[in-house]
Amino acid sequence: MSIEVCNLVRLAPGTQQRLLDDVSLTIPKGAFVALVGPSGAGKTTLLRAIAGLDNCNSGSVLLDERPMTSVKDRAGRMGFVFQNYALFPHMTVARNIAFGLDVLPRSERPARAYIAQRVEELLELMQLQGMGGKHPAKLSGGQRQRVALARALATGPRVLLLDEPFGALDPIVRRSIRAWLRDLHDRLGLTTILVTHDQEEALEVADRIVVMQSGRIVQDATPLELDEQPATNFVMEFLGEAVSFAGEVRHGRMVLDDALVLPFIVPDGVTDGPAVAMIRPYEIAIQKPTSEQDVLSIYAAPRGTRNGYRHYTLQIGERIIPFYRPVDEDDVQVQGVALDISRSRLFRQGLLCG
Numbered sequence: 037m038s039i040e041v042c043n044l045v046r047l048a049p050g051t052q053q054r055l056l057d058d059v060s061l062t063i064p065k066g067a068f069v070a071l072v073g074p075s076g077a078g079k080t081t082l083l084r085a086i087a088g089l090d091n092c093n094s095g096s097v098l099l100d101e102r103p104m105t106s107v108k109d110r111a112g113r114m115g116f117v118f119q120n121y122a123l124f125p126h127m128t129v130a131r132n133i134a135f136g137l138d139v140l141p142r143s144e145r146p147a148r149a150y151i152a153q154r155v156e157e158l159l160e161l162m163q164l165q166g167m168g169g170k171h172p173a174k175l176s177g178g179q180r181q182r183v184a185l186a187r188a189l190a191t192g193p194r195v196l197l198l199d200e201p202f203g204a205l206d207p208i209v210r211r212s213i214r215a216w217l218r219d220l221h222d223r224l225g226l227t228t229i230l231v232t233h234d235q236e237e238a239l240e241v242a243d244r245i246v247v248m249q250s251g252r253i254v255q256d257a258t259p260l261e262l263d264e265q266p267a268t269n270f271v272m273e274f275l276g277e278a279v280s281f282a283g284e285v286r287h288g289r290m291v292l293d294d295a296l297v298l299p300f301i302v303p304d305g306v307t308d309g310p311a312v313a314m315i316r317p318y319e320i321a322i323q324k325p326t327s328e329q330d331v332l333s334i335y336a337a338p339r340g341t342r343n344g345y346r347h348y349t350l351q352i353g354e355r356i357i358p359f360y361r362p363v364d365e366d367d368v369q370v371q372g373v374a375l376d377i378s379r380s381r382l383f384r385q386g387l388l389c390g
């Protein structure tokens with residue numbers, strides 16, 4: 037089921053503050069999209085607007101090109117999983133899962149035998165066999181999360197909306213359940229929207245990532261596109277550790293504020309003026325100097341290894357910056373060398389150049 041968000045505007049109650057500021061978004065059938073951004077960016081507000089849980093001041097939401105004007109229009113089409121699971125503590129797992137079917141109008145409610153069969157199917161799908169008679173308090177966090185997912189899927193929705201569903205889980209459980217969720221999405225052919233503050237989580241499971249800031253969509257792209265061509269310096273900083281070098285472009289070269297001239301290819305068409313070069317710590321390289329002007333005396337302090345990289349801190353004058361190299365490379369030798377930031381992205385007034 038495709039989703040089209042058209043020019044949504046939502047104002048904070050009693051004010052003119054825009055929680056959603058003319059937001060438009062198209063999500064094709066079967067896509068897995070992650071909404072990311074800092075607190076207050078509008079991620080959950082947008083998700084709830086799509087679900088019909090909150091009204092907007094203007095704009096519209098279409099499912100399969102049909103306007104959705106009420107919660108009833110969305111009933112049975114969307115499953116929503118809340119951050120705190122929202123399970124009923126007095127109900128068993130089986131009754132929690134069956135709740136969406138049990139509360140349907142009598143004319144639409146399936147037979148009891150069908151509901152019981154559906155619950156068993158979902159317990160098996162969620163790897164919760166034999167737990168239908170337990171209460172939520174007896175389950176682990178990961179199991180409660182799977183019960184919440186099963187309840188959201190009980191009515192057979194084609195759209196799954198997830199509002200930071202793994203926030204309360206420990207890192208090990210989070211990693212295992214998000215891989216399982218991606219597999220579930222593919223097997224069921226769902227259209228999934230995930231709100232998360234975990235950039236690594238978004239990069240791992242989503243086909244597309246929508247970066248939000250101050251109620252607006254800043255960039256909507258694949259993980260690879262976001263990494264290689266971040267639209268703004270905010271996007272680059274938000275999606276991973278980045279090192280900034282402020283300075284100015286002079287005659288096609290980047291001259292830093294501390295008078296260093298580093299190897300960096302300035303994109304064609306970029307005129308002279310203030311700019312910021314930004315690079316990931318693992319993209320920084322050490323090279324032989326081509327002139328005395330390029331020579332640096334750098335102190336490199338090892339800081340252990342992580343994710344296949346040996347971590348260092350580089351000290352250049354008064355500045356200390358992170359620097360990563362693959363663990364299979366030799367230790368960094370940094371006396372009388374030049375720093376290569378040629379893989380930097382260049383930003384002017386916060387926007388990517390070139």
